[in-house]
Amino acid sequence: MRLPFRIVRVREAESDEADAPLFRAIGPWPSDKDLTPATYQELHAAAYEAYTGNPLAFRIIEILTAYLWGRGPTVAAADPAVQAALDDFWAANDMTRKGRAIVRELHLYGEQFIRWLPDGTIWQMDPSTVDELQTDPANAQVVVRVHQMAPEGGAGAWYAVPDEVQHFAIHKVSNALRGRSTLWVLLPWLRRYRQWLADRVMLNRGRSSWLWTVAVRSATPQKLRAKANQYAQPPEPGSVLFHADDEEWRAAAPNLQADDARWDGHAIKLMIAAGAGIPIHWLSEVESGTRAVAAEMGGPSLRTFEAMREEVAALLRDVLDQALRRRLGRAAPYSITFPDLTPSDNREQAAALAALVPALATSVDRGWLDDATARRWLLKFAGEKDE
Numbered sequence: 001m002r003l004p005f006r007i008v009r010v011r012e013a014e015s016d017e018a019d020a021p022l023f024r025a026i027g028p029w030p031s032d033k034d035l036t037p038a039t040y041q042e043l044h045a046a047a048y049e050a051y052t053g054n055p056l057a058f059r060i061i062e063i064l065t066a067y068l069w070g071r072g073p074t075v076a077a078a079d080p081a082v083q084a085a086l087d088d089f090w091a092a093n094d095m096t097r098k099g100r101a102i103v104r105e106l107h108l109y110g111e112q113f114i115r116w117l118p119d120g121t122i123w124q125m126d127p128s129t130v131d132e133l134q135t136d137p138a139n140a141q142v143v144v145r146v147h148q149m150a151p152e153g154g155a156g157a158w159y160a161v162p163d164e165v166q167h168f169a170i171h172k173v174s175n176a177l178r179g180r181s182t183l184w185v186l187l188p189w190l191r192r193y194r195q196w197l198a199d200r201v202m203l204n205r206g207r208s209s210w211l212w213t214v215a216v217r218s219a220t221p222q223k224l225r226a227k228a229n230q231y232a233q234p235p236e237p238g239s240v241l242f243h244a245d246d247e248e249w250r251a252a253a254p255n256l257q258a259d260d261a262r263w264d265g266h267a268i269k270l271m272i273a274a275g276a277g278i279p280i281h282w283l284s285e286v287e288s289g290t291r292a293v294a295a296e297m298g299g300p301s302l303r304t305f306e307a308m309r310e311e312v313a314a315l316l317r318d319v320l321d322q323a324l325r326r327r328l329g330r331a332a333p334y335s336i337t338f339p340d341l342t343p344s345d346n347r348e349q350a351a352a353l354a355a356l357v358p359a360l361a362t363s364v365d366r367g368w369l370d371d372a373t374a375r376r377w378l379l380k381f382a383g384e385k386d387e
Contacts (some may be wrong), residue, residue: 033176040178044109044128047181051108054190056269056283057183060276061108064182067305068312069103070339072096075320077334082324086334089323093121103312110179111169113146114319115159120326122319125165131156133167133177143167143177162322168315186275193268215248277304302341309338356381 035043050057075090077083089095105124106112113125125148132147143161150156159165169179183190212234216227227247235241243249273280278301313336321331360378363369369377 033173034178035180041128043181043184046187047108047183050183050187050190054194056193056272057186057190059283060186060272060278061104061182063278063282064107064305064308065100065104067341068309069100072099073313073316073336073338075334075336077332079332081328082332082334085324085327086320089120089320089327092119098122098124099316102315106168106170106179106312106315107182110171110181110184111167112315113148114166114168116164116166116322116326120323135177141175141177162318166318166322168318170311182276186272189268189272189275193272196268213250215250217246217248277301305341309341313338353381 034040047057051061052058072095075086077086102112102114102124105127109127111127113127113130115123115125117123129149130146131149133143134145134147136142136144145158145160146165146167147158148156161167169177171180171182171184172178214227214231216224219227241249269283270280273283282301316336320334320336324331356378360369360374364371364374
């Protein structure tokens with residue numbers, strides 16, 4: 001029986017049957033940093049279950065997808081032939097939508113296996129179906145081919161990397177091969193928050209439940225039994241109850257102490273937001289009533305998204321390079337430009353730039369600055385390098 005997610009090292013990668021003796025299991029390096037096969041199966045199943053059944057997990061993955069891909073990047077090449085090949089690949093694969101799906105599942109599963117079909121289109125392989133990765137004998141960090149399990153215990157198939165399949169992984173250390181879901185460190189807290197909410201729902205449901213306590217003055221056991229039989233059927237809601245002055249009726253309801261419990265849920269949600277790198281107010285939790293504080297809290301997240309977007313751009317560039325090699329027989333230069341993460345910052349920078357340029361021009365006219373210094377200051381302000 002083939003175990004899932006077995007990582008082996010290659011001496012020669014020709015075929016899986018004839019050359020089976022040429023493959024040997026990796027020792028303590030680098031596979032000791034990869035999860036065990038059973039844990040990987042559990043991770044994929046738990047991440048998918050959380051995404052499809054936990055509103056917070058769904059929202060976190062969708063926020064990352066929206067910021068890292070959004071409406072998709074612009075790919076431009078100076079060479080018309082290269083641009084035509086890129087446009088053809090983009091249209092044939094509907095990359096605006098497929099790219100969004102790749103980013104979504106990259107963070108949901110922690111890795112993506114992009115399968116190249118004979119017609120030049122790409123297909124996302126389910127990472128849970130890939131059970132073996134084989135590495136270059138000269139470099140155990142380079143995957144040379146992967147094995148995909150077949151349904152119902154079939155033999156499966158091997159695919160060469162990167163000609164037939166491209167492998168991309170995130171949230172891993174250098175001597176690990178497989179990535180981990182963005183939800184990996186959040187799963188325990190997502191479960192706790194969901195259970196906390198379920199408990200609060202049950203308690204709040206009990207808030208509408210109440211009972212009558214009837215105090216009977218100077219009651220003997222016989223009188224209490226008689227009263228119990230008299231009121232064996234409780235009064236209907238909204239009815240008017242008449243009783244003697246020797247009885248005192250009170251309605252008893254549970255005290256949920258909701259104000260104290262609120263902070264328990266807030267602390268759990270704060271742990272989830274911190275682990276996801278997302279401000280807590282993005283998860284429908286008001287941390288501060290001022291817009292300025294909320295905007296400052298978003299700064300670290302946007303910087304994190306910029307770093308994550310570089311990983312997405314590298315993934316896309318590898319895919320596009322492979323598309324060019326298939327269509328043109330060679331790689332070629334082109335640019336990938338994503339929409340700005342912070343359009344509000346652009347507006348503020350434009351306003352500041354509009355004030356800076358006249359000031360620099362005046363300084364040059366009066367001889368306070370030379371052209372080179374003014375240019376250097378302007379580029380420094382704009383965040384560009386002076387070439």
